[in-house]
Amino acid sequence: MRKHAGMKATAVLLSAAMLVACGGGQGSTAGTTAAGSETTAAGSETTAIPDSGSSTTAAAEAAGFFNEEGYPIVNEPFTLTIGYTADAGQGDWSTMDWWQRLAEESGITIEFVEYADGNAVSLMYASRDYPDIAIHAGSDKQIADAAEAGDVYNLEEYLDYAPNWKEYLDANPLVKASITFPDGHIHSLPAIQDRILYEMRDMWMINGKWLDELGLEVPTTIDEFYEVLKAIKANAGKGSIPENVIPYYVRGITNNIGGALDLINTYGIRVMAESSFATIDDNGKVEFNYANPDIKEPMEFIHKLVDEGLISKDGFTDDRPQAQAKSSSTKEPIVACYSEYAGGGNGEVALMPLDSGNGKTPVFRAQTSTLMRNRYTVFKTCEHPEIAMRFANMIAEEDWTVYNFFGEFDTYVDKNDDGTYFVKDRSDLGQLFNYSPQNWAPELMTRELSERIIYAEGHVDYGRNEAANQYSEWMIPKKNLYPTFVYSDEKRDRISELAGDITPYISSTLSSWALEGGIEEGWDAYIAQLNSLGLEEYLDLLQQEYDRFLSNAQ
């Protein structure tokens, strides 16, 4: 598109000339810009957007403009502009039932501004053309920069208007530490999905139907596991086991989704594949088990399985949809054992961590996704942050949170008198994406609330919940996970730079050991290479940041 590049500047000149023409057209075509254009006026000449909130609040309250308690939140027409980036595949937020109902009950008119991708979000921050509220729009750095320029409210000052959040954050200092920015303020609220099944990433599954056919038990030790895989391979083509059966399918070693981490964890080695690859030991020190010689044992076992054709080599180069096509999404299973979000309904049973015989207690993979940051940032363009916070509080109410995640009451969820919620089975789960923003909104699913949710048998979360409860005794505890929080400005870039060198090197080296063996001979060179990539500095930075995080929690 050569011409496009050349004509931008010309276009600027021309569009100036066409302004008269546009004035007429804008009214009819620009639904959401009306509010946006008003707010940009503030950013045009001044260096900081004036804090209009505090000065007008008293007057607004006196006039009974908004209610401090109860619903509706506002008595007179009031508009909040919400800027967002949708989840992949998600419907248009402005047409979602959930938002429309929220708007109805709160009395607030919501105008949505959608940013198609990161470029559009960057332009929003660069031009300071802020919406009132950003939901999942903006990185830590963007929000921190905007806060430094004085464009973002410090939400902790307004927590009195959001008692649900206040109570939760007071009771959970670690969550508060996670969302506190390095400047000591809270600039955005998170989404909390503290269900036990969210602590688990994937289930480790094995085809129970085939085990029954072969008269085998679900394995509990590594040796039994090996024998089971061998038996399945040996009986390929018999009964319902297909000719081309893959006894154990892994998608690489370190992929958080579909990798072989379950098997390594079962040797009692805490390894994670969330962004930092690091974990925390019992003394609060950052540990890095990918550089721990203990990992040799499981890696050698994996190589043995690959060598004997019990693990498919294709898996190491497959992408996600390919993995799904072979495992959970197929009606005629070809994989006996795999790790996935949920089974394909082919008789899979949850495989519990195995006894490796090395004397260590097995562990099971956990994840930090129970907390998702940067889901609700309020900009100074919002004249009434109190209303914005009351609105956030409304979203965090139990009913709205349940409705957001599981669907409409009566149709999909029954609320019982004893405070429990019954989630009905539904086949059109994918449709939820078009009715509510799901984990993109600042929902507040506390552990306590999650324990009052009952899933219908057959609902995908029913099986996951059961499995998670079984796995929970092995699951790596939260204190051993490297938490998600806002890195300080000066360390953030260096950490991601180092991680960008170190983690791909680990992934490719482990994969080649799995495929070709040679871990014993290659180990020293591997450690030397990790050190030359800056592993020591990396762990040191992670430690410093972790210590700062802990100090925020006090």
Add this chain to the structure above:
Amino acid sequence: MRKIIHNDKVFTVFNYILAALFLLIALYPLWYVVICSFSGISAIVTGKVWIVPKDVTFDGFKRMFEQKEIWSGYRWTILYTLVGTGINLVFTIPAGYALTRKTLPFRRAINMYFMLTMFIGGGMIPTYLWMDRLHLVNTFWIMVLMGAVSVWNMIICRTFFESNIPEELIDAAKIDGGSEIGIFARIVLPLSKAILAVMTLFFAVGHWNSYFTALIYLRDRGRQPLQLVLRTILLTSQMMTEGSGEQFDQLIFELQNMKYCVVIAASLPVLIMYPFIQKYFVKGVMIGAIKG
């Protein structure tokens, strides 16, 4: 003599084979998209679709047409293309013509000014800020005004006018009392159908395929053009998110086949349009280029 003829034949046959090979290389990706759009998802992702469709199904097309974004994308793309191409032509063709007129004051300076924009642009953020102040962000007009004049195409027009419309013809028209605008509209334009057709095609295809302006300047999903919808679908199909669950997995999986259907839906109109305008193609661009 006989030997030479024989060699000639070998050469010709060899040429045909080589040309056929290149044709295959160029056609295969297109063919692959077509067969994938009719194939079952499992067959596609496990690499079984290769020469002919496997597990033939129309599910992808069915799912695609159920998406209201596709329909609204179609509608907006057509609208942007029609209005945008109109504006492009109105601005570019007269500019090209005016720059051939020796009576135009500061002709060289204006020429230079236009040329300069081909090499120097303001950059994305300043352009965005400027558009924001003009209140063009998230309006219909940004989609049709952005790049209203294409300097590249304007130069093609200029060359065409310079080499095809003799100075004498314009002089004669002037003696007969034609005004500058009258001469342009009644003498020059009717003689320039070839370049009009080519420019229309260039601009229309440009608008049809463009998504970046929409990506940056549109904030409202209801007004997205088809290509942006397509882009979203393609990106989603490659996505791997950590936090999401079953719903998302299923969605990504279904997209593996639907994405090919959307590619076909998005390119079919242009493919159909091409042959009709193609005959002007050589006339329009080449005349200007070679003789100029």
